[in-house]
Amino acid sequence: MERTLGTRYTPRHARPVVRYVRTAGRHRKPTEQGTMALELAVLAPILLILFMFLLACGRYFQTSSLLESAARDGARSASQARSLGEARGYVDDAVARTMGQAFKSCKDTASGRITTGFAAGTPLSVEVTCTINYRDLGLLGIGGDTKITKRFTSSVDPYRGVRDGS
Numbered sequence: 001m002e003r004t005l006g007t008r009y010t011p012r013h014a015r016p017v018v019r020y021v022r023t024a025g026r027h028r029k030p031t032e033q034g035t036m037a038l039e040l041a042v043l044a045p046i047l048l049i050l051f052m053f054l055l056a057c058g059r060y061f062q063t064s065s066l067l068e069s070a071a072r073d074g075a076r077s078a079s080q081a082r083s084l085g086e087a088r089g090y091v092d093d094a095v096a097r098t099m100g101q102a103f104k105s106c107k108d109t110a111s112g113r114i115t116t117g118f119a120a121g122t123p124l125s126v127e128v129t130c131t132i133n134y135r136d137l138g139l140l141g142i143g144g145d146t147k148i149t150k151r152f153t154s155s156v157d158p159y160r161g162v163r164d165g166s
Contacts, residue, residue: 070098121158
């Protein structure tokens with residue numbers, strides 16, 4: 001088998017000089033060293049902001065659900081009361097019991113009130129309000145507070161003896 005110059009099997013000393021000049025001027029093949037650190041530096045803030053946004057959404061929707069539950073429980077228990085004062089006590093108890101599962105900022109500010117009259121067979125509306133604090137998620141620029149209000153209406157039991165007054 002005859003070997004020619006420039007082939008794979010040519011001995012090194014037999015290669016032309018031009019070939020050495022060409023290979024000496026070539027750049028090294030670019031490596032991927034450091035690209036992972038660059039990707040992390042670019043993606044980390046984006047992922048952190050996305051995570052904080054998901055926390056804010058979760059906090060809002062969980063609190064909204066708890067408020068709705070507190071308003072429903074308060075209205076149903078108040079509709080069984082015999083007086084307006086007793087109904088207010090039932091609403092306060094229901095709000096305190098349900099909002100015990102909420103975040104601290106909302107737990108401290110949750111309040112329920114009866115927004116309609118109190119007579120047998122009439123609708124009784126309970127409104128529960130809470131302020132959610134987002135200051136610990138300040139990275140998003142949300143910061144501050146958000147007020148959420150939920151309302152539920154239930155009929156006062158028409159067959160239960162209801163006393164007038166508070």
